[in-house]
Amino acid sequence: KQEVTQIPAALSVPEGENLVxxxxxxxxxxxxxxxxxxxxxxxxxxxLLIQSSQREQTSGRLNASLDxxxxxxxxxxxxxxPGDSATYLCEWMDSSYKLIFGSGTRLLVRx
Amino acid sequence: GAVVSQHPSWVICxxxxxxxxxxxxxxxxATTMFWYRQFPKQxxxxxATSNEGSKATYEQGVExxxxxxxxxxxxxxxxxxTSAHPEDSSFYICSARExxxxxxxxxxxxxxxxxxxx
Numbered sequence: 001k002q003e004v005t006q007i008p009a010a011l012s013v014p015e016g017e018n019l020v021x022x023x024x025x026x027x028x029x030x031x032x033x034x035x036x037x038x039x040x041x042x043x044x045x046x047x048l049l050i051q052s053s054q055r056e057q058t059s060g061r062l063n064a065s066l067d068x069x070x071x072x073x074x075x076x077x078x079x080x081x082p083g084d085s086a087t088y089l090c091e092w093m094d095s096s097y098k099l100i101f102g103s104g105t106r107l108l109v110r111x
Numbered sequence: 112g113a114v115v116s117q118h119p120s121w122v123i124c125x126x127x128x129x130x131x132x133x134x135x136x137x138x139x140x141a142t143t144m145f146w147y148r149q150f151p152k153q154x155x156x157x158x159a160t161s162n163e164g165s166k167a168t169y170e171q172g173v174e175x176x177x178x179x180x181x182x183x184x185x186x187x188x189x190x191x192x193t194s195a196h197p198e199d200s201s202f203y204i205c206s207a208r209e210x211x212x213x214x215x216x217x218x219x220x221x222x223x224x225x226x227x228x229x
Binding site: 034036041042043044045046049089091098099101102103104106 | 115117145152153154155157202204206216217218219220221222223225
């Protein structure tokens with residue numbers, strides 16, 4: 001069974017810290033991996049999409065990397081702000097085009 | 112980015128009634144849309160893949176007669192929860208990506224629909 005593991009499950013940090021969220025997957029033959037944020041009671045907002053041929057993507061204070069050989073992706077958040085508080089989910093598409101989601105990391109950035 | 116719209120955002124219904132949730136891609140055509148349900152503090156569980164013009168593909172354990180999916184056009188998929196019961200109360204979310212089913216492009220999500228069955 002294909003799985004996605006996200007570590008840590010929850011994280012509470014003071015404002016201004018740099019953060020690293022981890023996502024591990026079981027199939028190295030992925031097509032792409034996408035990071036989302038979800039605010040309480042809301043849908044998902046796409047943050048970054050990394051195709052299998054790419055190593056990383058950057059958007060503003062966010063940087064996501066992909067290492068297929070080790071089955072890992074990391075989401076780096078620089079200079080965290082209270083508005084970054086949300087649940088962060090990673091999702092990957094496996095070789096059969098099936099979408100698999102991690103359980104998420106609940107982030108709280110304290111003012 | 113592209114926009115996916117869900118309606119209604121929330122609905123409360125009595126046990127035994129049916130509820131329809133709509134998912135629309137507003138500025139792109141989506142051959143394939145996906146339906147998920149999410150329980151509190153848990154990740155998304157893929158229920159089914161909705162294919163325009165053909166039958167939906169359901170994940171193992173999801174009752175196709177309970178959760179009816181129709182994808183009649185390239186911009187609209189509907190999920191109907193038939194004869195809803197309290198255990199069907201959940202957050203339902205749809206997503207879509209542009210183009211062919213095997214497209215590996217960016218996935219866009221609706222805002223979700225919270226269903227409460229009394």
